[in-house]
Amino acid sequence: MRTDRGWRRFYAVGWLVSAAGFAAAFHQWKMHVREVVRRAEQAERTQEEFARRLAVEERLRIARELHDSLTHSISVVSIQANVATHLARKRGEDVPESIVAIQEAAGEAMRELRDTLATLRSPDQPAGHGLADLPGLVSRTNAAGLPTRVSVTGHERPVPPHVDAAAFRIVQEALTNAARHAGPATVTVLLDYRGDTLTVQVDDDGTGTGTAGPVRPGRGLVGMRERTTALGGRLDAAPRPTGGFRVRAELPVAALVVDGGTGA
DSSP, X not given: OHHHHHHHHHHHHXXXXXXXXXXXXXHHHHHHHHHHHHHHHHXXXXXXXXXXXXXXXXXXXXXXXXXXXXXXXXXXXXXXXXXXXXXXXXXXXXXXXXXXXHHHHHHHHHHHHHHHHHHHHOTTSOOSOOGGGHHHHHHHHHHTTOOEEEEEEEOOOOOOHHHHHHHHHHHHHHHHHHHHHSOSOOEEEEEEEETTEEXXXXXXXXXXXXXXXXXXXXXXXXXXXXXXXXXXXXXXXXXXXXXXXXXXXXXXXXXXXXXXXXXX
16 A cells, blocks of 8 residues: 555656656747747848948949049030030120030039939938929920920829839930930820829820831830839830830829828
8 A cells, every 4th residue: 555655656756857847848948949039030130231231332332433433524514515605605606505405404414413322322312303393304305406395184193202203204214215216306295194093105206216116125215114113003115106106104103192291
């Protein structure tokens, strides 16, 4: 009888010791898992910080390269245009419209470059251009000898900054392409506000871009397509059946800007 009690006590103590050992092992395992997770999270944070630092350094490097390579060239163009204007006025002659257009384009290029450099150095800075700047762009295009007009359909309204900037850049690049390739032409810019989409369409009636066959996309078309795709939109660029060339971008408007504030 005493022997049975002794064995029962022995088994009970054994179970208690085993349970305590198991609890201690489980606790150590949990601590180990937590330490592994902590180290993994720390490594991930370190990697993300390293990637952010590399991105910042690359932006600063690009900003320096742009400043060093473009500022001088644009300044030379501006100075030469100013000299030509001065000499013409000194001789009592009218300043050619082409020289005036060069002056304006050089000044705008310098402002664009400053905005781009500021954005590269401080990514949180908002984009410097939007559809509010379209009249100035059209005025410069007209002065450069490419007659351009703008029409608006639908309910014109403010759009989010990223859509606003993309729409302006698409029009700008389309006008640049028309000036380079369309030959003698007129251009129509259409802004169509319908529902949750802003459609930007640029048509020219020239002959330089109105040839049949597939379009070979240059950097301008690639850039427009990238801007449109980044917003979840669609871009079509092709010769028109009646001649000339058409660029059409459909940009989703995810949210409206209310009272000049953020999208709601």
